[in-house]
Amino acid sequence: MTISEQLSQxxxxxxxxxxxYGLPVYDIIGQVSFEAAFEKPPGSVHNIAxxxxxxxSWTEEVMDRMNGQTAQVPSSGDWPDPGTPEEQKWQNYVSxxxxxxxxxxxxxxxxxxxxxxxxxxxxxxxxxxxxxxDLVKGLIQHHIxxxxxxxxxxxxLT
Numbered sequence: 001m002t003i004s005e006q007l008s009q010x011x012x013x014x015x016x017x018x019x020x021y022g023l024p025v026y027d028i029i030g031q032v033s034f035e036a037a038f039e040k041p042p043g044s045v046h047n048i049a050x051x052x053x054x055x056x057s058w059t060e061e062v063m064d065r066m067n068g069q070t071a072q073v074p075s076s077g078d079w080p081d082p083g084t085p086e087e088q089k090w091q092n093y094v095s096x097x098x099x100x101x102x103x104x105x106x107x108x109x110x111x112x113x114x115x116x117x118x119x120x121x122x123x124x125x126x127x128x129x130x131x132x133x134d135l136v137k138g139l140i141q142h143h144i145x146x147x148x149x150x151x152x153x154x155x156x157l158t
C-alpha cells in the first residue's frame with residue numbers, strides 16, 4: 001500500500017468510517033444542534049462552531065502547504081469567530097468541513113509518492129518543521145482531538 005493510500009484510508013476512517021476509538025468526526029458533529037454549536041459552557045474557551053471553524057482553517061492550511069505554499073497560520077485565522085447563532089450558518093460550517101476534507105483527500109491521493117518524506121516549505125512559531133507525511137498524520141490527530149472536544153461540549157450542553 002502506498003503512503004497516499006494509507007493516509008487516505010486513515011483520514012476517511014476518522015471522518016466517516018469506523019475508527020477504533022469510537023464515533024467518527026462527522027457522526028459526532030452530526031449530533032450537535034445549532035443551538036448547542038454556538039453556546040459556550042461556563043469556563044469554556046471555545047464553542048463547538050468555533051472548533052469546527054478551527055478544524056476547517058487548519059485543513060485549508062495543510063492543503064496550501066501540500067500545494068507548495070510556505071507554512072503559515074491559516075489565512076482565515078487560527079480561531080475564526082463563528083459569529084451569531086444561526087441554523088443555516090451552522091449547516092454551512094458542517095458542509096464546509098466535509099468539503100474541505102474531500103478536497104484534502106483528492107490532494108493526498110494525487111500527491112507524488114516520492115515527495116511524502118520532503119520537508120514542508122518554511123515553519124511557523126514553535127514548529128520545528130515536518131514532512132508532508134507527518135503533516136497529514138498531524139492533521140488526522142488534530143481532527144480526532146477536536147472531535148473529542150466537540151463530543152464533550154455537546155454532552156455538557158444537551
